[in-house]
Amino acid sequence: MKQLTFAAGTTSDDNKSSRLQDDFYGAINADWLKTAKIPADRPATGGFQDLVENIEQNLMADFAAMQAGKQQPDNPMLGEFLKYYALAADFKQRDQQGAAPLQPYLERIAALDDLADWQAGLKDWMLAGLPVPFDLDVDADMKNAKINALFAGPPSLFLPDKTYYAPDNPSGPQLLQVFQQMMQQLLEMAGYDSAATQLILERAIAFDQSLAPHVKSAEESADYSKMYNPQSFTEFTAHSSQIDFSRLIPELIGAQPEKIIVTQPKFFAAFDEIVTAANFDQLKSWLIVNTVRSMAGYLSNDFREISGRYGRALSGSKEAMKPQKSAYYLATSQFNQVVGDYYGHKYFGATAKADVHKMVVKMISVYKNRLQQNDWLSASTRKQAIVKLDNLGIQVGYPDQIKPLFKQFKVNAAVSLLDNALHFAHITMVDHFSKWNQPVERNEWEMSANTVNAYYHPFRNIIVFPAAILQAPFYSLQQSSSANYGGIGAVIAHEISHAFDNNGALFDEFGNLHNWWTDEDSTHFKALAQTMIAEFNGIPFAGSQVNGKLTVSENIADAGGLSCALEAAKGETDVDLTTFFTNWATIWRTKAQPEYQQLLLSIDVHAPAKLRANVQVQNFADFYSTFAVQPGDDMYLAPEKRVSIW
Template sequence: MKQVQFSAGTAGGKSSQTPRLQDDFYEAINADWLKTAKIPADRPATGGFQVLVENIEKTLMTDFAAMEAGDKKPDNSLLIEFLKYYQLAADFKQRDAAGAKPLQPYLKRLANIKSLADWQAQLKDWLLAGLPAPFDLDVDADMKNTKVNALFADAPGLFLPDKTYYAKDNQNGPQLMAVFKQMMQQLLTKVGYSKPDAQQILSQAIAFDAQLVSHVKSAEEAADYSKMYNPQSFAEFTSHSKEIDFASLIPALIGAKPEKIIVTQPKFFAAFDQLVTAENFPQLKSWLIVNIVRGLTGYLSNDLRITSGSYGRALSGSKEAMSQQKSAYYLAAGQFDQVVGDYYGRRYFGPKAKQDVHNMVVKMIAVYKKRLQQNDWLSANTRKQAIVKLEHLGIQVGYPDQIKPLFKQFKVDSNASLLVNALHFAHLTIVDRFSKWNQPVVRTEWEMSANTVNAYYHPFRNIIVFPAAILQAPFYSLKQSASANFGGIGAVIAHEVSHAFDNNGALFDEFGNLHNWWTESDTAHFKKLAQTMVTEFNGLPFAGSQVNGKLTVSENIADAGGLSCALEAAKSEKDVDLKAFFTNWAKIWRTKAQPEYLKLLLAIDVHAPAKLRANVQVQNLTDFYTTFNVKPGDKMYLAPEKRVNIW
């Protein structure tokens, strides 16, 4: 599944002196906040998005504590099961007493596997149990027939965040790998391996990880959706391995032999037979051990939980692990995400706000339609098809009408460990996912919970989704002016609409099918325009490094189109206040982040840093210059011929 999300990208905000807004709009608008804001010790950043996350966290934790105390009543059976799971997660007395014991059956199971053939014999049950493998099979909408779900095959993840970290000239790579080694050495010994065995397992696992690097995509390569669709026949795909019997495994998982498998990383599967071999099994087995221990120790004792998070904290720059109660909340809320989201949406998001936001979405789409009708660089046929796509755009606001049926299967066994319950739920989820193969796609199904501070566009379904959590100040409030709301949630809405026409979204038609509806000349012209956006951001200095314009181009196109469209909508209001519009745009991006987190996002995030999202996009709009009297010589001034306007 490919969601195109709105949030991410952060800014440091280290300036000690307030600049003129004509020289640094973001810093000037957010000056007071940047001077006083503090990053929580257990988080990598704070800011517009993060503060909302923290507030929702506090609200829901308070409500759930009241339910556990009997002061509030859960209003449905699904919420009761969530609370039981939350209680298991928060019972650190029991978790500490059990230590690593809940993990031992899975490590014993792996220890008894002596060869690749042994592993192959139980591979179906292994995958259905949610245990790691050096490949990934998933079910999602067929990108060229999105009415039906197809089988996808993908490569596994690496130990480091991206393949670029393994490059010889990347100084962060060796430092992070050292942290990873230290963490895994500690975890392996804590769960029962001797120090020599732990060292050998870790050495072999890292060797296998290193073999994967040259065959998997970087974040920049993965950002190109057109390269995801590589259908292979059943015979072609199953021939990729002499050792793994894909021809038997796949029908056992999905119940039939598929005509095709959509391969997202063909280069990886072309090399699969050289990576997964009988001779290489010791390294693969160690890789499996490391991934099992790394992935599951967060469900065990507090000591193991804290240790297993040390690598993540090094990546993000967070100074401390989350408290026990907070970590339990996030673990449980993550498992029961739609149940928690349903409670939040119905309890804290009223029908008046839902209707108001829906009306704003409809208005934004109408503005977009008008802009497409008046577009002067698309041919008539392409313009017509773009409008058809816009008219088919699905709108989802607040929270879904129904929770996924899967959650009705989640029954907590309070006598079993947290880990046993978690893996049981993982099994149910995986079985449910494979059961959807060759079944109709449910276009209206939500893939983000209502308590998530974000929004997304789904190109395979041509829908935009706005969870309740983001529909509050500073993004949106009935107490804010219409202009401020357009500079916040209005820009978010139009950003998601713009994703339907960014360099990736433009490849998909009104039904979400990967289908070229552009003329050849229009495609060529659009690519030139997209390149101007790449150029505008590429190489901009930030956090001791530079922005990758190609990695971030889709989000930058969406930001530009979204802000421009929201501006037009704001200007159509009688009481338009462009200062409020632009000011709120800068406010929603205010962020402080740890240096480590900034470096990580620059390497892997498809979003540009928040400060640059705030500053660069306004430089492309004439109304910004007239509203704030920005003139040549000011640092925010960009010559008209350099301003980028696509949608």
């Protein structure tokens, strides 16, 4: 196929030609690309990021007015949030406390002589959300999605992905050096002398590197079906002769489970080689490094600023956030649904919620019609696809009620910010593990209303559209129907399409991992998915290339979403396809630091924003007729090479 080549790896996005027939995204966003500046404390700017910044400014102003007594919080939970926000923003006190709030946890690690010592307090350690070399989680059973099951997986690595540990990846050693320098400073600030710090880092990095060969890469993790590997309790607990999982798990969930769903069997098969009595000193150092790193953001401003250096090296952000802004994000992340409820009611409201809900229902109707007219699905598979669509759950704007968990968050102003955060972590973890073997709360919101995003949950078969994304340029009552369909309409249909992408298609109407396809349809669908992989795979970008396999699910959803939204737009009396395609390119406008682009190419399941805008439109005949794109133009793709799935 003809591949697009862009000015990759730049932040200026200069284009040799502004002809939309050669670079649609570049031409539509030309003026914006010339003037847009990436904020020093962010890795990128653009359509999504602009909304984030506007929400941030509005909410920070509102909360300042509340703290000044000019505005009253409308519920007790918001009052507790304001107390926590004030504690987070009190950098005078945080600076005076320095590393003191951290010391009890470091002393606890220092007191450990062996794995038996650690095992004795492991339950409480985990309930505080502190680091462990494995992960236990509760989520819907992938083959009985009405009941919550226990999942087990590996911990996070120091580097962003296991591919960074490969000998031929030059970024790995460079990033590891930045990580070491950051942790050297943090550990010395925490009270360790230079020699002790060097030894701790050597041991911690050695332990981290022992994990890497046994975990999945981002590309491997993108296949959801490979996550489901149920093991009996006896089978799972036998993975370690050092960690008493047979004791720990019942302590956490209150009973002995019949099965544990292992997301990465290879990791647990090697677990007894990773966590051993012989390498306890390495594990102990790994605990120290991860504890200091995870808690640094709750300490003094120096700790906060230095602890972000590795992240800024990854993203290319030039500066740390200002202290007050960092306090806002720290506090809102803890009280996310409380803040989301306030935002949703004040800045979105019931009228807009009802209007967008109608739009979602309409898009589902359009999608259903397209499924009924589909010419490659058999009758039986088509019938089951429509059943799944008919059972699709819809969440728009904000939840009707804040999760009861937040009523338990009571701020103690007499103790440190870190102590409050760990108390809340304990409450959250206890609540989370209590959900094991309980009915799945399908309508529970997992994303706050002030989050600029949307998602599909395959285990629950629901689509979620928080209030924050439901504004211009994505959606506005002041925009034409074609603009709205090119924006939020395509986003809505994108999330619907996830129910039928290469991952979503594996789950039925209840969210169960269950094959509802005929063999012939499944084979044909996989072949179509392969054409989408091929369309994106290897496109040069940011000095590297797009991984078509990593991004295939999102690309299938983009294609299905744009196709469905296009059909809906054409059904309106005021249809204007120039406006439709223009807004599609507008919502993806992005200017990002090269480091951030490189990181996303390695780990993000989404294709670069510019390619999402440009490559997808090449698959639609209406694009060519609307903008007079002809053979020889860079945006032209021969009809036989265009990809169409949904």
